[in-house]
Amino acid sequence: MKQEFKASINRALNDANLTGALGKFSEAYKVNRTKAYEGIDFEELRGRIAEAKSAAACHLDEVAETFRKNAEALGAKVFRTRDPEEVKQYILKVARENGVKNVVKSKSMATEEIHLNQALLKDGISVAETDLGEWIIQLAGQTPSHMVMPAIHMTKEEVADIFSKEVNERLDTDIPRLVKVARNELRPKFLEADMGISGGNIAVAETGSIVLVTNEGNARLVTTLPRIHVALIGVEKLVEKFETVVPILDALPRSATAQLLTSYVSIITGPTRNDDGSEKELHIILMDNQRTEMAKDPKFKQALQCIRCGSCLNVCPIFRLVGGHVFGKVYTGGIGTILTAWFDELKKSEEIQGLCIQCGNCTQVCPGKLDIPEMIMEIRRRLVLEKGQPLVQKAIFSVVNNRKLFHGMLRAASVAGKPFTSGKFIRHLPLFLSELTDGRSLPAIAEKPFRDLYAGIEQPKGKEKAVFYAGCLIDFAYPETGVALVKLLNKAGIEVIFPEEQTCCGAPALYSGAYEVAAQNAADNITALLEQDAQYVVSACPTCTVALAHDFAKTLEAVGRTEWLDKARQLAEKTVDLATLVKRLVDQGRLSFQEGADLGKITYHDSCHLKRTLKVSEQPRELLQQAGYQVEEMFECDMCCGMGGSYSMKLPEISAPILKRKLKNIKDTGAPLVAMDCPGCVLQISGGFDQDGAPVRVKHTAELLAERLKD
Incomplete structure (x- = not known):
């Protein structure tokens, strides 16, 4: 890992504003998401989404062609290309032919992917982001740190400073006042714009419709006020049937921001009329940029099931420590690592893929049923195939693969x-x-x-x-x-x-x-x-x-x-x-524990592999209770302890704060004893308490149960 990347990690970890903002959001998100999904069978819902998205990915060419025919029959102009450069040239051509001087944009990660703003500005066209978060990022000269909440890494104090410079007035941190400033600054831009550029959350082949999901209403202004609307949509947003819109709309806001529904859902089916009665130009660009190749790769096809909700970032213990400007490129977090490897190039993911601790949190909340850790493992494999193993790593594994030598060295280490x-x-x-x-x-x-x-x-x-x-x-x-x-x-x-x-x-x-x-x-x-x-x-x-x-x-x-x-x-x-x-x-009556004893409180830490891959979480708790312990649940009991196998040795600066948080959550229960079923977690947590000095004992469940066996 290069020194400059290590330095960026340390800067992020030492940025109290960043870790504070992301930490608070992550804690609140988990609680609010649970409430948002009450009464909904999440597994059934995401099964429907995954099935529909996978079906479209299996024959993207046919689905894209159906969309083109149906959208063009309604009066839209559809352009499909594999080349991001052709996307930019097409938009510039439309702008030049129509004398466009001012463009307003609603939030679009696809435009970020191809760096569209820079191309427009270079051609002398003014570009204004109108999503509040995107506008903040644009004014700050930064890139989005999150696919849904681009400015989540910034505090209200930082936003107030940025707005103060923009309006040449000292503003305080009153959020309603800051929002009013943004509204006043952006409203004239909508009225002056010749072209509006949007993304699209869903593109329906059956009807030729595009669906936009927003909270601020800016997308409706972008798509209706200017005389030209350009929608840039990655082909992975295509679905075959209109009925698929419903499960995606059920999941997207709940997973993204823990809302039941976003404030605005816009379904655009064909061009509308401008104020002067003329027909608006509607250009829909279906962008490929390696997506078709991804669909043909059995290891990565599932990535096209992503609905870009960002829930994987919201629950990631690494993302909430370092943010998207470290953990990602254009797209951030675990899914961003995968998209970077494909939409940019494999080697661009080399450093960021190493940040994934393989805890599997993201697999539980993904509405598209993506196995992000599995795909990141495949990226690692391909990087090794392309570049070979680092010499130190190769030497270590050569020892591990020689059992007698390896065990002899462990004995010598004693x-x-x-x-x-x-x-x-x-x-x-x-x-x-x-x-x-x-x-x-x-x-x-x-x-x-x-x-x-x-x-x-x-x-x-x-x-x-x-x-x-x-x-x-x-x-x-x-x-x-x-x-x-x-x-x-x-x-x-x-x-x-x-x-x-x-x-x-x-x-x-x-x-x-x-x-x-x-x-x-x-x-x-x-x-x-x-x-x-x-x-x-x-x-x-x-x-x-x-x-x-x-x-x-x-x-x-x-x-x-x-x-x-x-x-x-x-x-x-x-x-x-x-x-x-x-x-x-x-349960078979072949084992039993001593009766009558009240051993007091104990808390339990869920090991990542045990709970998420093996689906085991209730069994150890029930056994501990049967053995005589009162199980007191800790906050974030199933959040990674930071061990991650060799992760804690490769990135101790990230492992340490994750462990510190875990130790606090254990201590907050008041339990003098914490149980777990993973020796790696025992290593991490017992080692942490040894240095912390708190009088908390750490035990593997097997030892606690063996002590309580009935004679």
Whole structure:
């Protein structure tokens, strides 16, 4: 990551106005969005949207041609092009032929994408943004930081300063007064304009209609007052049937700003009349700019299901810390990373893709059912294929892929780390490693890894067996979690088998785009785990569970190692996370906990992979309550703790404030104990509390449950 990009991250993190504005909005958004969707089956709604948008993306050419025919039959002029330069030339040609001197624009990300304003200004044409946020950005000489709320990163004080310079009058921060100033400044521009330029939220092939959704009414003025209206629309906005407008309108305002409906919904079907009775010129430009190619790519076709609501930005823990001017180019956040890689070029996404922590928050709220983290992983893979792995990363993964060498180095680290170890933690590291212990301590490598302890555990021999996949952290840092797992399953009469040949699950390599490395990890583990005749393969690490149950097959297929797919699927069918298995055993009456004890309050942190990919959240809570704890929910219980695997090492400056927020939310519950089901989260949160000094204990759920087993 280049130093200038690192510097931009640090500037954003140290901008209290930016982090304050984004943080407050993010907190309010989650509450308000929940209220906005009350009584609506969101999964059913987004299923309809995804299906309709996907159907259009499957045959964009035909849908675009149907739209053209129907819109032109109504009197519109439709121009379709793949080339952004041709878009600008077409608009300039229309402007020159009609003597256009003044243009007003309503909000349009498509015009931002092709830098239209600069082209018009260069040609001597005055351009005024009329959306309040866009006008603020234009006056400030900035670019939008959010697709829906372009000036969300700015405070009212900053806006007051900008407006004061524009009107040459010292204005205070009274918002109604600032809005009135904007209205007074913009109204003459509508009346003077020769051309209005808009975007379009939806384009309906069946009727040749374009649909505009706004809150300020400026789009209606832009599209009705000037004698020429130009609508620039990306072809991904096309839908086949008019009936599709309804679910999109149901979801768009609720997802974008947590409104039930925007103030203005305009449906334009053909040109209207000007005040003098002449027919308005309506030009509709369908812009491609790699969208057709994206539709043909099986990994990225789903991106065309995006309805540009920006909800993925609203829930992103990274976006709310650094904003869109760091996390994005023209389009921002996770979806912006994907669009940048396609609409601009792959290498332009190289730095911003690294900001995604893969927490999956965005997948839960996206009304188009986009899997943004999955597509960002594919971008990483293609960047590695194009440029190769960085030398340091390549060296690390070569060690990880050599199990004996890797495990030998971990054992050596147990001894080498002793000078820096106090209790169970490493609190300070020397020289260039010191950044790794800023804001959190690291766990000391255990003197005896789980694989050594396992040999001394006496187990019941039975027909029912479970293979335990420990993962690196439980094996070498938290062996006590592995011992607790064995105790739980043994109590239910299940013999636990631990194959020593198991190695890293490959997640670090996979999330870095090094699919070949991850595929070898997958093959090694499939061999080790399936050699055993067992009913289950169980893991107490959600990241590892996801690797075994979901990622192995996809990774092996991606690199062409299809001979492993059948075995990968066999492994996936056997794989289960510990919380799900223990809950099943309790419900079957095979496990029970001591009765009568009130162990007081406990709070629970949802690990990202466990809740979002494995869909497990209630089971651990129910088990903790059955064991005698009172579960007190924390604020943002399912927000990422900032660990993100190697993310906390690559970007500790972002990981640290995310962790700090998590620690505060835990402390605010008043619970002296916090439980979780991910050893990575245990590492992050326990290390944070070690440096914070708060008397809060951090435990893996497995350990707490094992302590409460009935004799």
